[in-house]
Amino acid sequence: MEPTFQSEPKKNLESLGIQKIRTMIEGFDDISRGGFPIGRTSLVSGTSGTGKTLLAMQFLYNGIEHFDDSGVFVTFEETASDIIKNAVSFGWDLQKLIDEGKLFILDASPDPEGQEVVGNFDFSALIERIQYAIRKYKAKRVSIDSVTALFQQYDSASLVRREILRLVSRLKHLGVTTIITTERTEEYGQVARFGVEEFVADNVVIVRNVLEGERRRRTIEILKLRGTTHMKGEYPFTITTNGMNIFPLGAMRLTQKSSNVRVSSGVEKLDAMCGGGFFKDSIILATGATGTGKTLLVSKFIQQGCMQGERAILFAYEESRAQLSRNASSWGTDFEDFERRGLLKIICAYPESAGLEDHLQMIKSEIAEFKPTRIAIDSLSALARGVSNNSFRQFVIGVTGFAKQEEITGFFTNTTDQFMGSHSITDSHISTITDTILMLHYVEIRGEMSRALNVFKMRGSAHDKGIREYIISSNGPEIKDSFRNFEGIISGSPSRVSIDEKMDLGRIAKGLKSE
Numbered sequence: 195m196e197p198t199f200q201s202e203p204k205k206n207l208e209s210l211g212i213q214k215i216r217t218m219i220e221g222f223d224d225i226s227r228g229g230f231p232i233g234r235t236s237l238v239s240g241t242s243g244t245g246k247t248l249l250a251m252q253f254l255y256n257g258i259e260h261f262d263d264s265g266v267f268v269t270f271e272e273t274a275s276d277i278i279k280n281a282v283s284f285g286w287d288l289q290k291l292i293d294e295g296k297l298f299i300l301d302a303s304p305d306p307e308g309q310e311v312v313g314n315f316d317f318s319a320l321i322e323r324i325q326y327a328i329r330k331y332k333a334k335r336v337s338i339d340s341v342t343a344l345f346q347q348y349d350s351a352s353l354v355r356r357e358i359l360r361l362v363s364r365l366k367h368l369g370v371t372t373i374i375t376t377e378r379t380e381e382y383g384q385v386a387r388f389g390v391e392e393f394v395a396d397n398v399v400i401v402r403n404v405l406e407g408e409r410r411r412r413t414i415e416i417l418k419l420r421g422t423t424h425m426k427g428e429y430p431f432t433i434t435t436n437g438m439n440i441f442p443l444g445a446m447r448l449t450q451k452s453s454n455v456r457v458s459s460g461v462e463k464l465d466a467m468c469g470g471g472f473f474k475d476s477i478i479l480a481t482g483a484t485g486t487g488k489t490l491l492v493s494k495f496i497q498q499g500c501m502q503g504e505r506a507i508l509f510a511y512e513e514s515r516a517q518l519s520r521n522a523s524s525w526g527t528d529f530e531d532f533e534r535r536g537l538l539k540i541i542c543a544y545p546e547s548a549g550l551e552d553h554l555q556m557i558k559s560e561i562a563e564f565k566p567t568r569i570a571i572d573s574l575s576a577l578a579r580g581v582s583n584n585s586f587r588q589f590v591i592g593v594t595g596f597a598k599q600e601e602i603t604g605f606f607t608n609t610t611d612q613f614m615g616s617h618s619i620t621d622s623h624i625s626t627i628t629d630t631i632l633m634l635h636y637v638e639i640r641g642e643m644s645r646a647l648n649v650f651k652m653r654g655s656a657h658d659k660g661i662r663e664y665i666i667s668s669n670g671p672e673i674k675d676s677f678r679n680f681e682g683i684i685s686g687s688p689s690r691v692s693i694d695e696k697m698d699l700g701r702i703a704k705g706l707k708s709e
Contacts, residue, residue, distance in 0.1 A: 212422045215263075215335070215371050218256035219249065221440025225425040226416055231397060234420070235362045235372040239386050240401035245412065245433055246375040248284075249401065250337035251277070252437045253373055255286050258296045263334040266327045266370075267299045270343040274299040284437050298327045302344075317357045321364050328368050336365060340375040342387050362395065385417065396420040402428070407580035409549050414440055430588055432551040439555055443591050452654070457568075457603050460494030463673035464632075467649050467658035472630060475601040476653070477594045479574075479624065481608040482634030486645055487666050488607040489513070490525060491632070492570045494670060495605045497527045499568040500537040506568040507560055510542045511576040518542075525670040539564050545576045550589040553577060558596055569597060573607040574624065590624045629653045634664065639677070647673060 214228035223229050230236050230253075240246050254265035269277060277299060278288045291297035300323060328336065341358060358374075365372045374395065376386045381402045398417040403410050413428040431440040456471035459478075465471040472478055478495075480488045492508070499506045508529075510518055518540060519529045532538035541560060543553070561569065571577075571593070578586045597604040608624070625631060631650040636643060647664040649657045660676035 214422070215257075216261075217253050218260050219252055219438050219440065220436075221429065221431065221442045222414075222438075224442035225414075225429055225440065226419060227423055227425065230371055230373070231419060231422055232371050233366065233369045234396040235365060235374060236397035236399060236419075237386070237395035238373055238375045238399045238401065239378050240375075241378055241381060241403065244401040244403045245431075245438055246377075246401060247272070247277075247339050248433065248438055249399075250339050250373045250375050251281065251286075252284075254297065254335050254337050255281075255288075255291075255437075257335045258291055262296075264296050264331045265298075265335040265337070266324065266331065266333045267297065268302060268324060268336070268338040269299065270302050270338075271340055273303050274301040284435060295331060298331050298333070300324060300327055317361050321361055324361075325364060325368065328370055334370060336370045336372040338372065338374045340377060342375075342377040401431075406582050406585060408546065409580055411549055411581070411585055412551060430551045430554075430585070430592075432549070432555045434555055434559075441551065441554060441588070441592050443588050443595070453601070458498050459491070460496075460498030461491065461671050461673065463662075464491075464647075464671075467660075467662070467673070468630065468652055469655040469657050472603060473654065474603055475598055476629040477597065477604045477606065477627065478630040478632065479606050479608060479628040480632040480634060481610060483612060483636060484609050486634035486636065487647075487664060487671060488609070488634060489521065489572055490666060490671050492572050492605055492607060493522045493525060493527050493529075496529075496538065496568065496570055497522075497532075499603075500532040500535075503537070504568060505537055505539075505564060505566040506532075506570070507539045507541065507564055507566045509557060509560075509569065509571045510540060511545050511571070512573055513542070515540055515542050524668070527670075539566070545579055550577065550581055550585055554589055554592045557593055561596065561600060561602065566602060568603050568605070570605045571607070573609050575607075575609040587624065587627075590627055594627050625651075635661075637677070646677065 212234075213232045214226070214230060215232045216223050216229040217226075238246050238249055251267060254267055257263035257265055267277070272280075278292075281288045288297060288299075292299065302320060324336070327333065338361075362372075362374075378384060378386055378400075381404050385398060385400065397419045400415045400417055402413045402415070404413065405411075412431050412433070414431050415428045416424045416426075425442065429440055429442055431438055433439070453474040455474040456465075457474050458465050458471045459468070480491050482488055496506045496508055508518070513521070522529045529538060529540065533540065539560065541556070543556075545553075548556075557569075557571075574590065577589065581589075594604065606628070628651075630652045633648050633650045635646040637646050638644070645664040645666070646661050648659070648661045662676050663674040665672040665674060
């Protein structure tokens, strides 16, 4: 007889699919779209020093702190006492959790006496110990760090595969969500050292610490999450005093409404050129050669905010605090007074002192703590030294995205290599990320060097198209009239327009207007 099927109410497809357990590691739940699949084993692979052990422990610690999920940590490399000591630097009191019965560390680290293991080895005894701990502590999360240390003395890939398969099968039967760490020999290439671990795990995560130019850059990539979706590609991360912090740039959502409120630049004529000032929560980029007056515009922007009782942060990567204060005072701006009144915070740092991800994390932390309405970075080009274009672009996206999310007006500077003439604002790949671009130039007029300024772009607003003379006086910036009777200013080869040409251009403009 043919089987008959009775129609049932449609079940929620989401409840039938793979459920995930949140890690609460900042950024990871975004790129994994919810965390690790529940009841499955995930492999975390990376070279030495990439943060594998930290991720494995943070997964357990956050589970206990946020969800009261007990955990078991199995260590094959460091001793339990070393792990407890290392965790203190992140503010984690593991001993307290152990005493409360929420965490168990199974120490399977090598014998300090260095006794050699001879013959065939199997996981039987260790699997039983792990199983006993899981059942005793009612653990939902397990981290094993690292299987590579255990198998270094064995050459047989089949032995490695067999033992890991047995372990993973038992953990899956117990219904725990597991992280297993393993080492790889290079940042790009074979997933794991033995070339077999990735075939026995449902999910694979790669952590890297790549030397780019003169600085190292940490990234994390989810290679696979079997049966579920995740974000593709590498994402930068840094290690802070709170643990691992991932920047899921592709997951950023700018949900705040665009503001039509205008804020003053601190320069009256520049406000008029921009149709009444900058938009609140917009990003302004001032780009030009060194000495064209970009930092002066930054000072006026900061001063204007502080004079209105707003808080501001200035991130300086090219000048010291003393230089900034001295230069600002020569233009009538007292940064020290604003700092004393709690309106201004100045952060000075060498770009080479940390990676871009660390600088980004520092900027975000300072903004979250000080809660400014204006920020300035002087200059972005200093941070671009010694890093790839992609890394730099991701950094700028991270900063601008966070500023917009917090509804902050940002003023950034960029120093170009070309002293005179036209320069590309797309070389650094940041022009499309900014809302307003101010271009500053040097021009030679009648045998004298002059400065020029124009509003190259301003999203959502009409703005002045003229190329105006820009003077730096003891009173600060002064913007004069357009360079009339001259063309070719931006190209760096200005030439005087004759009277006849002016009349012809006037007739053409008049004709277009009448049409």
